[in-house]
Amino acid sequence: MRNFKIVLQYEGTRYKGWQKQGGTNAGRREDAESSDSSFLETNAKEYTIQGKLERLLSRIAGEPVEIHGSGRTDAGVHAYGQVASFHMDTKLTAEALMEKINSYLPEDIAVISIEEVPDRFHARLGAKGKTYRYRVLNSSVPHIFERRYVWQVPEKLDVQAMCKAASYLEGTHDFKAFTSTKKGKKSTVRTIEAIEIVRCGDEIHFTFRGNGFLFHMVRILMGTLIETGKKNRRPEEMPAILESGLRENAGPLAPACGLALMEVSY
Known part of the structure; x- marks a missing residue:
């Protein structure tokens, strides 16, 4: 059995995210043995990146294949450099x-x-780390022509204020206030190595580099930074939000369309 690492790109607009839905088995044998050219569309509920890849790999292998992504991306989120791995018994070269x-x-x-x-x-x-x-x-x-990849915010945004707010969010913190996860025993402590904010014409690009990100974390950080850019909250509020650990103290959840996973480091 050989182990393969792949890097893939996808436009997440029409998918329910990376992770296959609970209760389905995308690598089941009947999909693997299907001769129908439309086998990738056989399960409407399983409209996920992982589900499609598992059905395809299972068909090529003639037996169920399970694929593991570097992490989940939400419905509507894109990827330029998602990484996944899978074991497969095949005589084909990697190419x-x-x-x-x-x-x-x-x-x-x-x-x-x-x-x-x-x-x-x-x-x-x-x-070891991810860049969004x-x-x-x-x-x-x-x-x-860019509407699927950006969040349109017509109000003038103060980039300097957002950069100052971002500086409070860099480093190692408990980001419980910046996740949609209600309960869980897993740690919500993460390290953000850098948040870079750059204006490019009429676009503003936000780059987040860290050792890992919680469910909805980047999108909630974005909602909070945009509120700061609109001057609806002050940059100096960030430490208190982190300290509170309360989701309601942070900003709204930004739309998925503007977010893309750029790179995974090992």
């Missing part, structure tokens, strides 16, 4: 396997690299 996978994938998903890795490599467990980018269109004029 031939990549070509075969891409020949069946829909036009909004693509594997951009593949390599055989040591048996113990695991895309999620081995991940969020794009804001800071203009009252819509960008029709």
Whole structure:
């Protein structure tokens, strides 16, 4: 059994996120053995990136294949550099396997690299850090051809105020106030190495680099920073929000469309 690492890109607009839905088995044998060219669409409920990949890999292998992503992306979130790994018994070279996978994938998903890795490599467990980018269109004029990839905020935003707010959020903190997870025994402490905010014409790009991110964390950080940019809250409020650990003290959940996973480090 060989272990493969893939890097893939996808436009998340029409998907329910990365993770397959509970109670379904995307790698089940009947999907693997299907000869119908539309086998990727067989389960309407399983409209996820993981689900599609598992059905495809299972069909190629002739037996169930389970794939592990570096982490989950929400419904509507995009990826330029998602990493995943899977074990497969195949005689195909890595290059031939990549070509075969891409020949069946829909036009909004693509594997951009593949390599055989040591048996113990695991895309999620081995991940050391991630980089996300969020794009804001800071203009009252819509960008029709970019509408799936930006959050349009027509009000003038104060970039300097948002940068100051971001400086309070960098470092190691308990980000309980910045997650939608209600309960859980897992730690909500994370380290944000850097938050970079750059204006590019009428867009503002926010880049988040850290050792890991909680459920909805980047999108809630974005909602909070945008409120600061609108001068609806002060940058100096960030430490108190972190200290409170209360979701209601942070800003709103930003739309998924502006967010993309850029890179995973190992």
